[in-house]
Amino acid sequence: MPQTSARAPERARWDRRFGAAPTLAALSVLALTACDAGNKQATADAAHVRVEAATVTSDVVRASATGEIKARVESDLSFKISGRVISRTAGVGDHVMAGQVLATLDPTEQKADLESARAAVASQEATLRMTSSVLTRRKALTQTGAMSQQNLDSALQQYQSAGKDLEAARAKLETAIEALQQTELRADADGTITDRDVETGQVVQASTTVFTLAHDGERDAVFNVQESAISRTVPQSMEVALLSRPDVKAQATPREVSPALDRSLGTVRVKLAISNPPAEMTLGSAIIANVVLARRERVSIPWQSMFSKAGKPAVWVVDPDTKITRMKPVIIERYDASRVVLSGGLQAGELIVVEGGQFLRENQSVSYTEESTR
Known part of the structure; x- marks a missing residue:
């Protein structure tokens, strides 16, 4: 029997003990490779977004209105x-x-009336002088008994009548003078x-x-303000400026709010007393008043971070620990030029997505860099 045949059982035993090792090692390598590839693929699938930390700032509620400079007193x-x-x-x-x-x-008619009134006064003055002379003579004659009391009484009546006629003529003269002045x-x-x-x-x-x-004298800033704005608390002092030159400013205080509503415009007239108006604020100048109605703490976010959920405003927020997204409803108070002021829904420090949110879904893993947060 050949030697190789004698060693066959020993080789078989070796193969049974160690022959599977290379196979297990190969499978382990493949498994590790697959896990690594899966992690890389998961990382590649994570959306990259830009986020911003919600911050609470002092929100100033302002209102503005345009009007004009008018005199405090005007005469028609x-x-x-x-x-x-x-x-x-x-x-x-x-x-x-x-x-x-x-x-x-x-004044032609008034001058003619004046001349006539002057002539009437002159005539009545002459009559009064004549009746006065007659009365004086009759008094003397009555005292000597040469004239009766009846004649004296008649002269007295004529004198008194002449005096009344003179008063009436003088009154007409004053009226004629006044009428001429009124031209x-x-x-x-x-x-x-x-x-x-x-x-x-x-x-x-x-x-x-x-x-x-x-x-001449004191000046007012006059505005026609929407009735709804009057319901707010009007500050005791505000700033007005020329519409054409905003650098020309003055302080003003509320002086008068009309109790009547202009129904055609739906506005109420408001007058502000201007303290020491600059020379440039001439009568009729167009002005603008900037009023601070309230100061309060509010969260404001960029407008591009706004989305909607079930027809209501919402934003994407990111959990900084898990980097998982979720959509969070918010309450909008108003819109400014580039930001949205919120009255509820977000807390200071929460991370909101400000770029890339259109590609997100609930509970999605995202990536962002530290430079992306503010």
Whole structure:
């Protein structure tokens, strides 16, 4: 029998003891390789997003309104009598002094009435002098017995009647003088003409406004504000600025809120008293008032972080420990230029997805770098 045949049982025993080892080693290597590949694939599948830590900041609630500068006191000037305008000496924008003539009516009729009234006064004065002389003579004659008491009483009545007629004539003279004066429309104060509704040759009626005069002195900022805004607490001091030059500013305080609503506009007129207005804030200047209505702590987030869940606003948040996402509903208070101010739903420090959220799903693993958080 050959030698090889004698060793066959021994080789068989070796194969049974160690022949499976290479196979197990190979399987172990394959398993480790598969696990490593699986981890790499899981890492590759994790979405990379940019996140931001929600921070609480002081939120200032502001409101603004546009208006114009007006005089604290304005006068509507009108003629007290009717007539035809023969001259106009002032226009819009002119600064006038108290007593200055602004326009004149044709005084022909009033001058004629004045001359007639003066003549009547002169006539009644002459009559009074004559009756006074007669009364004096009759008193003397009555004292000597040369004239009866009846004649004296008659002279006294004539004198008294002449006195009353003179008073009436003088009253008419004063009326005629006043009527002539009323043919001239004069400024009632120092100020600036802000409106005019009269031309030379025009016939105007009594009490029809022909000029509006803004008195010199204190100035108001006048606004037409939506009725809903009036329900808020109006601050006791606010800043107004020229609309064309925001650097020209002044402090103002509420002075008057109209009790009546302009139903055509749905607004309420509000007047603010301006303290020491700059020279640039001239009458009629367009201004803007910036009002701080409230200061409070709020979370604000970038608008691009906003999504919706079941039709309601929500954001993606990331658990910093597990790096797992979930969508969290939030309550929006208002929208600013580039951020959304929240009144609830997020706490300070929570990580919100601000970029890449459109590709996320619930409970998804994500990756982000430290540089991505703020």
